[in-house]
Amino acid sequence: xxxxxxxxxxxxxxxxxxxxxxxxxxxxxxxxxxxxxxxxxxxxxxxxxxxxxxxxxxxxxxxxxx
Numbered sequence: 255x256x257x258x259x260x261x262x263x264x265x266x267x268x269x270x271x272x273x274x275x276x277x278x279x280x281x282x283x284x285x286x287x288x289x290x291x292x293x294x295x296x297x298x299x300x301x302x303x304x305x306x307x308x309x310x311x312x313x314x315x316x317x318x319x320x
Contacts, residue, residue: 255280256318258287262311264295271299271307278316288313 261276277294281287288309296307 255282256287257316258284258291259314259316260288260291260309260311262309264299265308265310266299266301267306284313284315 257278257280259276259278261274263270264272264275272295275295275298277291277298279287279290279294281290291313292307292309293303295309296303296305299307301307
């Protein structure tokens, strides 16, 4: 599993609902990490699971383990 980090805005449709948010997760791939981080962002903003939140910034690989 690898450790991924995101720092950047949280978008709801075309509106920025938070300018700077950061989160970390462990995942097998960058795509799974982005899904995990999006879920964390939804919970941090008090949104339900079906909210159309997206993270426009880059997800960075910060560490890994075998």
